[in-house]
Amino acid sequence: MSHDPNCLFCKIAAGDIPSTRVHEDDEFVAFKDIHPAAETHVLVIPRKHIATLSDCSESDAPLLGKMMILVARLAKQLGVAYTGGETGFRTVINTGPGGGQEVYHLHAHLIAGPRPWQRMG
Numbered sequence: 177m178s179h180d181p182n183c184l185f186c187k188i189a190a191g192d193i194p195s196t197r198v199h200e201d202d203e204f205v206a207f208k209d210i211h212p213a214a215e216t217h218v219l220v221i222p223r224k225h226i227a228t229l230s231d232c233s234e235s236d237a238p239l240l241g242k243m244m245i246l247v248a249r250l251a252k253q254l255g256v257a258y259t260g261g262e263t264g265f266r267t268v269i270n271t272g273p274g275g276g277q278e279v280y281h282l283h284a285h286l287i288a289g290p291r292p293w294q295r296m297g
């Protein structure tokens with residue numbers, strides 16, 4: 177299923193639920209997390225509905241690759257890329273209840289900023 181009408185992030189991708197977008201293109205949308213764990217906390221999602229990382233297979237490799245490159249690009253754009261010294265950011269993909277996943281549409285968290293960070297999950 178490329179779009180799940182009951183999925184929160186499909187609705188955000190479609191613009192049916194508001195979000196603070198920091199990026200959008202044909203394949204991905206990135207927006208600010210509503211409960212940020214740090215000064216910078218962005219979620220990167222594919223427009224295609226994929227519930228979890230465990231649902232991905234070889235055919236999703238290009239999408240997953242592009243998603244990671246986009247995370248790195250956005251980190252640069254948001255001024256939190258690793259450029260030496262103490263700089264850098266965290267990328268997290270929670271998968272299933274065991275991984276603390278709450279929204280079942282694949283997403284990568286991009287988190288950065290001064291410590292302390294809020295606990296996630």
Ligand code: AMP
Pocket residue numbers: 184193195207208209210211212219269270276277278279280297
């Ligand atoms: P996860 O636990 O990895 O599934 O993360 C889901 C994330 O989605 C959490 O960090 C939530 O704060 C965030 N979230 C839930 N609803 C919204 C929303 N409407 N807009 C932005 N972020 C949201």
Ligand code: ZN
Pocket residue numbers: 179180183184185186187224225226280281
């Ligand atoms: Zn979805």
